[in-house]
Amino acid sequence: MTFDYNQKQPVYEQLVDELRKSIKENYQPNDKLLSEREIMKKYSVSRNTVRQALNELEIIGYIYRQHGKGTFVANWATNNSKIGDEYSFTEQMKALGKKPETKILEYSILNANEYFAKRLNLSPGTKIIKLKRLRKADGLPMMIDRTYIPYAKFSTLSVEDLEVNQRALYSIFLEDFSEKVKLADEDIYAGICSEKDAGTLGILVGSPCLMLRRTTYNPKNEIIEYTISCARGDQFVYNIKYQH
Template identity: 45%
Template sequence: MKSSLYKELMNQLASHIKKDYQPNQKLPSERELVDMFRVSRSTVRLALNELEEKGLIYRLHGKGTFVAPIFIKQPNLGSMYSFSSQMEGEGKEISTKNISLKLCKPEKEIVLQLNLAPNDQAYELIRLRLADGEPLVYNRTYLPEKIFSNLILEDLNQGTLYRFKQYNE
């Protein structure tokens, strides 16, 4: 019975979020949701966990729960396309050619997706992804300046973005 109750709550919340909330808008606290829907806190947590897995919401420790900037329909973000994983799985040697890097004020859509403040800047990185030396993917990536401070193209040529981020934390 409890599992159907949290799924019912999850569906109600999802509908409410899509209809009444804007991207990055804060949701009521767990305690407020308990009072609003007259269910237990564990039921609210289960529903929120599921919504987070579905990409409809995100949580910031100590700040609350927020509506995701874009609704990702994929239930498991780890299964989203990865060029590197795909090519390595096919036995191809992957490489990246970084073409340009510039600091800019991104368009509104990018600001929302990166959860940036209106005047925050981001680096626009343009790169070419290759497999066995053949160009396959032209990629434009935006990296928040507040996370990737003092970024220069030469640094990125030393390894992957993931490694660069870990090194600078």
């Protein structure tokens, strides 16, 4: 068995796909996998390529390796959800089997005041876009996002894409504006719901809520987004998985 070297996808990625398929079909958790040298022979690739593929599989939690013993299949219970990705409402709701939905409550262009200028690392007065979104799951209001992004970078952002096509904001950043999220810095804390948001979320004023504050950076360390979210405390659980 060999791979196609003329494809756009590198060989080690093709190998990752092959191994994933093979594991899915033929292995149980904690089974011993083929050794690196056996994989070399089977797929006619060099050891470096095998190790590159195995590294990927290790990172996504599909396998674990033990020096002197071998490579083993990890328990996939841990593999259904993405690990180490920044928070995505849509992804989390899907993982819970709920139907996510996003409604745009506000889209406006404003001049940054002192506070938002500082948060976005811009000069006060610079134009920014404010986006207020209501997130629902199975029809139930779950959280309100207030997102602030620099107008200069995203002037042609289409509200229709967000609402009608229900595209994820980060997909639009990446696909339409080539802005890659390199780092997301999140603060999570407990708070009390404001009167305004309580009405929108359909809960009592003063109910406990989960507050999220997020700043995201591109590879050049420019800030591409600042978001404050308020989630209802009686419904919303934020889940993270850390892999080592």
